[in-house]
Amino acid sequence: MNVFYEEDGSFKVGNVMQAAEASFQVEAISGKRSKIKAANVLLKFNEPSLAEFMPRAEASAEEIDIPFLWECCGEDEFGFEQLAEDYFGHKPSAVEAAAVAIRLHAAPMYFYRKGKGRYKAAPADTLKAALAGLEKKRLQAEQAAKYVEQLAQFELPDAFKPLVMPLLFKPDKNTLEFKALDQACKDLQISPLRLFERCGALPDAHDYHLQMFLLEYFPKGTGFPPAPPTPIDIELPIAEAPAFSLDDSSTTEIDDAFTVQPQAGGGWRVGVHIAAPTLGILPDSPLDQIVMQRLSTVYFPGNKYTMLPDEVVQRFTLQEGQICPTVSMYIDITADFDVIGTESRVEQVRVAANLRNDVLEAQFNDETLANDTDGEYPFKTELRLLWQFACALEKRRGKYDPNRPPQVDYNFHVENDQIRITTRKRGSPIDKLVSELMIFVNCEWGGLLGKKNVPGIYRAQANGKVRMTTNPAPHQGLGVPQYAWSSSPLRRAVDLINQRQLLAVLRDEPAPYPKGSSVLFEAMRDFDATYNAYLDFQDGMERYWCLRWLKQENITDVGGVVLRDGQSVRLTGIPLVTKVAAMPELSPGTRVELSVGDVDYLSREVDCKFKGLASAPAEMLADDGDDEHTRIDADDLTEQAETTPTEQAETTVESGSDNPV
Template structure:
């Protein structure tokens, strides 16, 4: 006797060897033996043999018309034998019965299983819906296959073109477009972004990086919502100064300037003037919401995304030939020893005499020319006095920094400025610590520190940058962090440091300017009327949001600078390059700020120069492959300084200014890299973000 039975959801046939109570011992056609319970047996048969039955049952199941079988079944629950008699017109033979069971079991959309050998026909509505779903899947499979074939030919279907950015950055993995895309990438053995580029969904690799950033940080696009631009205040006193700014040639958001007035008794009054857009922006108004949503201007070589609408920037920028609202810090100094005799903060209109540009003055305003009173350039006498004070400020900061237990800053490293014109990039080396850089950096650090104390003395909160005194290990203790109370910044060598000098392009500075002006206008009553009161929870939310946005913007800027470095290699057709060893297997090219990790490189001294052969690079994933050609004999100070920036944690870049031009946005980028790599310092007073 043979049995046809169900075991673990599968159907099998075997020959009975013995029976003991409610169980059979059977042998399958494979020779395997199994114990089968009586309740699992569906058929008993003598012929054919078990192997033949299984083979013929499968053929019989394939021949059964499921639609006709469904119609015959009716709406009541049934056993397979009952249905078999109706369908075949006679009591089914073993092969027919087994085939019927297999057919019923394999068609769950037609028949619902109710027990061993018992089924119920699906309701008509449910069956139609299920069949429609199956047909839809078939059609989708055909469409998907068509997409795959087009993609293999490097043609981009219109339906996929419309979803290009979503497919790259946040795909719906259940969509046929994504499935086709993934299948085509697998078939072609290529990365998704590379295939999109080859199919024309991306014009260039630059579009990929820019689009990814916009997708993540500006999902609603770059257009500013409509907001009224406030008129300039007409009731401000006009300062009796002729102020001038110092910026890169491409700078448009000019938010800091200087003035110098000689006083009797060998004294001088130096003014630090900061654009005051807060006189036209009020907390929670439309412009504030715009600035708070963006948190900062975003910089990249050749372009930028401003924090504030151009019309507002044009209104409040410190442009030459205009008197513009400003928050001014006047510092009276004794020129005998450059000690500070008095400070005063005013809200006023400041006449702008000139906008000086680094590109015009860097070769003229050198340490040698300043020492010898050589060269001719605008505001020469004013710059000479500011230079002398800047040197004293730097010396004082360094003494305080060392008192905190930190090493002296290194100021002879090299920065790089990026200029992009019609997709042609120029990368220009620029030594940190140039006199104009140092002047701007030192005066901005002084202003940010002074105004930070000013807010603390008036009992109102602000947004401060602090370093040192944290908890945890040494690195954690020295990590730069943002707080809402005055705290030392040991890397800069100041007792407190509140970003306040870039309100046109950084939201933290805008917030702090509101607070400072509240102190100026209300004195001891400032805690009662300042936009942000002590322990204002909204201030903590701003700090958190700013940190997140600034980190994302910095990463994007770093990626774009690396992209343009790779473009420079292609543009200049450079294959063999000199590089400086920064640390272990990390090198930086001498001519451009491209960092390369050379795995397996022999141990070399930090600062050693080597020659590399650039083998290949990828502008999409920004990877570079190179091999070592030879070691050059020179060990450079530049290399040592760069290495210490990455490894020793005692260097940094200026934190007090942010570049207003994409041309030298590399300094803003470097600032963030150094904060991450060097927890003990974020600032090099000899470098600016200008």
Template sequence: MNVFYEESGSFKVGTVLADNTTSLQVEAIHGKRSKIKAASVLLRFETPALNDFMDLAQKIADELDPDFLWECCAQDTEFESESLATDYFGHKPDPVEAAATLILLHSAPMYFYKKGKGRYKAAPPDALKAAIASQEKKRLLAELKTRYTEQLCTGKLPEEFKANIAQLLYKPDKNSIEWKALEAASTQAKQSVLSILENCGAIPSTHDYHYHRFLWEHFPNGIDFSETDRQLIPDNLDDLPTADVAAFSIDDASTTEIDDAFSITPLKLGSFRIGIHIAAPALGIQPNTPLDKTAAGRLSTVYIPGKKITMLPDTAIDYYTLGENRSCPAVSLYLDVADDYTVTHIENRIEKINIVKNLRHDTLETYFNERTLNKELTDQPFLKELRILWHFACKMESLRGKSNDANNDKIDYSFDVENDHVTIKARRRGSPIDKVVSELMIFANTEWGRQLAETNIAGIYRAQGNSKVKMTTSPAPHQGLGVAQYAWISSPMRRYVDLINQRQLVAMIRGETPPYARDSDDLLIAMQDFETAHSIYSDFQRSMEYYWCLRWLLQENIQTINAQVIKENLVKFEPIPLVMRIPSLPNVAPDTYVKLEIQSIDLLECNIQAKFVEKLDS
């Protein structure tokens, strides 16, 4: 005796070896023996032979039309499969015909709902219609996926992808047919999805891929300013007095947001007055105006090699920047300084400043550096004033306890990108230019932070304790700088917290009620949002500098390069700011120089593979 039975949702046949009423022991065609429940047996048969039964039943099942059977069966009640087979074949079905009917019913769940052992019910017409439509949709999607996959594998971007390419690149819907086709093409071609898209021309520029991903995530509405933002309504600056000083700024050649400038005025008995002048957008950009809300949304200028996304529109920058040969509104801090560079008097003013010159690093470095400080050079602009400021900066650095600051041995790098060609320049931190600017800014931010605290006017401070830097609305020491408090005020066109602090400072100088109370929600929200944005922007800047380091290696066709071991297998390349781990590096002491071989560079994934070649003597 043979049986046709159901097990784990599929039909099987076997020869009965033992019948224990509630269970059977059967032997399959291939000889495997198993125990089955008697309730799972659908048919018992002697013929045809066990080896042929399933093939014969499947052949008949393939000839059955589920549409016709659905029309033949009772529509409102359950029915036995055998009764449907009797109606269809016109006679009591033999075992093969009965099994074929069961196979068809089981394989057409859209048409027939299973209700029990050998019992089914016809699907309602509306449900069947919907199921057939869904099946057809799946079939069309499968064909579409196949077409997409074939095109992608041959390096052709499907036309339908073009309108949605940004979504696919930066925030794909993993359930979409486009993404599934990309995954299938990736598997077939044994390449990453990004590589597939790059091969199809969807990523014409690796730089733009990384840049636009950042914009997609953090500037979803784009980086263009509205016409309302550009309609600058400045304060009545004609009422401001004009200072009798000749001021100059010190900035990189690419800087357009010139926030700070300096002046030197001789006084009697060898003393002099240092003016620290900060651009004053707070005089015209009032809280809760459209432009202020835009600045509060951006929070900071974003800097990356070759590009920047400004916090303020160009109309505001052009108006407030301390450009040369202009009279510019400024908040000034004047320091009366004795001939030993001791500060004897401090005064605040809100005024207009005549900017005589914008000194730029590239030209200034040629005559104002460590080698020329003591040389008799007299024909360079503002060299006398720069030397005075340098001596004053050295005195201030010493008073902060930082005269032997370890940062002076560190290297800063600048990236110049023009027509996709990158130049990476190194400059030792603590150079005369850096020291002058940094010390005067530290002095101004520290002093103005002190004044805000002493007059009980709220401000946003940068504090550091136990090597942790945080922002706070309460004045607190900054251990890294060696000052009692440090408020960011010196860059109001580039950082929103500086703009807020400048508003508070202007109110203090004028004796007015400050815009932000100490418990102001706007103050706290701006501080928290800025700290988050500053971290995101800084990380993006570092990632793009890393990218341009990789581009430099390719541009210069670097095959091998020297590197200095930092610790364990972490090294820094020379002469660029690229730090990475080298798994093949042997155990060598920190500061050891080694030679590395560049094996591969992937600009899309921002990955580089390098291996250790040899240890260098020096």
């Protein structure tokens, strides 16, 4: 006797060697013997032979029309042999019954299993929906195959054109387009980026890098929702002396300005005036939510995305000819530039002039000051005095070093898709004047918050590691007991937060962020991560434009300086570092000559080959061969002048003891 049985979801046949009440010992055609449960046996037969049974049953099953079979079965539960008799119109043979069982088993959308050999027809509505879904999948599979075929020929399907950036950035892996792209990339052994490049979907590498950044940090666009500032409802006194600012010509967010007043008994009163947007941006207001979402202005060559809407910037920027609200620090100094006292207040200042660095520096520089050949320019007396005061502050911090090798800053000017990269020596009189006064006020205001036991957001440095903390701590690189960013509230959320805390102290009011405030720590953490990401983006875009400059200027050979790792070279004239293959082992600072090969704008890499040693002597800059240059935000000079890129990369966030992580 032979049996037709179900095992592990499939049908099998075997010859019964031994039978018991609950089980059978069977032998398959291959000779393998096994024990099966009697409940799994669906049919017993003697004919046809064991070898013929399954081929004949499967061939017969192929001839059975499933929709017709479904129409024959009715709505009640049934056994397969019963349906086989209705279908064939006579008592079915073992082969015919097995054919129906095989067909029922292979059509789960049409027939629901109710037990061994028993089924129930799917309801008409359910079956219709299931068949529609199956048809949809079939059509999708066909469409995906067409997409894969097009992509394999490096043709971009029309449906992919609006999806290129999302597919590269954060793709929805359930979409048909992603599945087709993934399959094509596997077949071609190529990355999605390179596949789209071959398809001509990325004609503009600059736009690619920009869009990838915007998708990550500005998914809803760079525009601003309506969020007007709150009107200032208090009367503020107006400072006596006219103020002036020092910024690049492209600066629109003018955060700081200065005044100088001679004192009757000798010495001067120096005023540092910081824009006060906190007077019109209340905590948790719609405008504050924008600030806490953006956290900083984003700078990159040729453009920027401001932290605040333009109408808010224009309301609080220290614009020439306007009377503007400020948080001011007055510093009383002697004729020898010793600080004898400070006073902070909330007031308004008359901004007499917005002096522009690129114009002023032609007259106000190291050479003209040393030789007294600077001629006449606005606020000459005040600027000279502030520069002397800045030099004294630098010495007082222990950071004055006349023998320090020069460092170079690079500025990027993009116009009509052309790049111009200019250089200037770091530490010019303008740089020193601004940075030293900003370091002073950020240190003093941070100390004031600490004395009043009001938390703020500080940058601290110890053992070469920079961290952010809610408690005052020394910054060894700057040589100050504490350092709280407070001087750029139009451009950085941290400065705006610290200004709120400072205003509360000056007005003797409760601080918006008390000790233990989770909001303060979360803002610090989010700012640190976002600000560093913005700087990485700026670095990446500057690197892109450096590569564009190499091609624009038809540079085929270039000099460079070997860096500390012995494999990287900083190119001469531009802030670009690249690995050089097959370069001999050379000491850091060695000048070399390189040939410039292929440039890849998508990966932002250039293929440079070692040609030989340069004839000029080794170049030893202050950074000892590390690539470092000033970012567009001039206020960052205060810290970049004292920290290396390695230290900046190791920045961490730390809460105070009052606010554990």
